[in-house]
Amino acid sequence: MKNRATGNKWITVAVAALAVAAVLCVIWFFRQGKPYGDSGVADRGLVIADDASAWTQNLEDRSEGEPGIKIPGYGELTISENAESFSMSLVNPENNPCYFKYTLEVAGTSDVLYESDLIEPGKAVTRFEVANLPDAGDYDLHINISTYSMDDEMTSMNGAQVKTVLHVV
Numbered sequence: 001m002k003n004r005a006t007g008n009k010w011i012t013v014a015v016a017a018l019a020v021a022a023v024l025c026v027i028w029f030f031r032q033g034k035p036y037g038d039s040g041v042a043d044r045g046l047v048i049a050d051d052a053s054a055w056t057q058n059l060e061d062r063s064e065g066e067p068g069i070k071i072p073g074y075g076e077l078t079i080s081e082n083a084e085s086f087s088m089s090l091v092n093p094e095n096n097p098c099y100f101k102y103t104l105e106v107a108g109t110s111d112v113l114y115e116s117d118l119i120e121p122g123k124a125v126t127r128f129e130v131a132n133l134p135d136a137g138d139y140d141l142h143i144n145i146s147t148y149s150m151d152d153e154m155t156s157m158n159g160a161q162v163k164t165v166l167h168v169v
Helices: 002-031
Strands: 077-079 085-092 098-106 112-115 123-129 137-149 156-168
Touching: 085 098
Parallel strands: 077 156
Antiparallel strands: 085 123, 098 112, 098 137, 137 156
8 A cells, every 4th residue: 555655656746747847848938039038129129229329419408407308309301302311310318218219200191201229318310211202392290209218128118209391302
């Protein structure tokens, strides 16, 4: 009788060990290629812009000393109808506590002219390729700024929309 109880005990231990091994294999399979703490940032297409450079120009601060995220303003813009790239400073002001991601859209359409990668504080993308330029004319342009935390999660924060006029000539 003792041998049967001892045998059952070893079978139980063996089954438990196999169950733990199976769980670890499943975890490894689903985590393969992802470091711990990765919340799918790459899956969301969030990467730091490698085409951003240091921005040393001063921007007018209209915050009257209030803390928070500083959003740049933009005046009217002009671009050639046949342009493939555009010179414009998409800035993330120095000391902002977040990354910026810019999306430029012609109002009333789903046409995205440009979408940046994440821009670090104190940097700017100053030249970029454009797509979906409309025919010659004047258009309302929405410069959408999405913000993301600077931790490993890159959590979406608040955002802003700057409205201006785009002259396509």
